[in-house]
Amino acid sequence: KDLKMAHEQQKKSLEEEFEKIRLSLQDQVDTLTFQNRSLRDRAKRFEEALRKSTDEQIVDALAPYKHIDEDLKSLKEVLEMKNQQIHQQELKISELEKIAEKNVHLEERLQVLQQQNEDLREQIDKNQAVSRQLSEENANLQVHVEMESKEKKRLSRTNEELLWRLQTGELSPHMTPSSSPIHHPASGPGSPARPHSYHQ
Numbered sequence: 001k002d003l004k005m006a007h008e009q010q011k012k013s014l015e016e017e018f019e020k021i022r023l024s025l026q027d028q029v030d031t032l033t034f035q036n037r038s039l040r041d042r043a044k045r046f047e048e049a050l051r052k053s054t055d056e057q058i059v060d061a062l063a064p065y066k067h068i069d070e071d072l073k074s075l076k077e078v079l080e081m082k083n084q085q086i087h088q089q090e091l092k093i094s095e096l097e098k099i100a101e102k103n104v105h106l107e108e109r110l111q112v113l114q115q116q117n118e119d120l121r122e123q124i125d126k127n128q129a130v131s132r133q134l135s136e137e138n139a140n141l142q143v144h145v146e147m148e149s150k151e152k153k154r155l156s157r158t159n160e161e162l163l164w165r166l167q168t169g170e171l172s173p174h175m176t177p178s179s180s181p182i183h184h185p186a187s188g189p190g191s192p193a194r195p196h197s198y199h200q
Contacts, residue, residue: 007100018086028078
């Protein structure tokens with residue numbers, strides 16, 4: 001935006017300078033046109049003086065033309081200088097137009113990059129949401145694993161106790177775990193693992 005504003009200001013300044021030069025040249029053209037008309041009038045009077053064939057009238061008619069070559073040469077130099085200034089101004093305007101075109105391409109590229117950035121932000125937000133969900137699931141799985149581990153330890157202790165009772169004769173091999181006085185109920189409905197048999 002700063003480059004565009006600077007470009008517009010410089011372009012406006014160049015256009016104002018160009019207009020001043022154009023008006024100045026127009027004034028000079030008008031002056032030359034007036035001088036041309038004046039010269040034509042003088043030439044007409046000179047022709048009239050020649051017709052009268054009087055030396056005095058011829059001298060009077062030629063007097064205004066003594067410095068005409070110098071005046072024309074000076075005007076030509078001024079016109080060349082002004083034309084050179086106009087050419088330089090046109091080159092500057094052309095360069096500014098190229099810069100403005102480049103700025104347009106940069107703005108379009110910036111918009112594309114901003115859109116890509118927004119897409120990446122949305123993707124990051126989605127990934128973070130998925131990461132939070134996975135973290136929650138992982139925590140739930142850890143709780144589940146701990147519960148299963150506790151249940152397995154309890155079943156292992158119960159199994160060892162039953163084996164020890166079998167070995168010591170306190171429990172008949174044909175007794176079911178439900179008839180054993182040390183039978184423990186299975187875990188609640190939330191437990192993922194239930195004992196099916198205490199027999200090896």
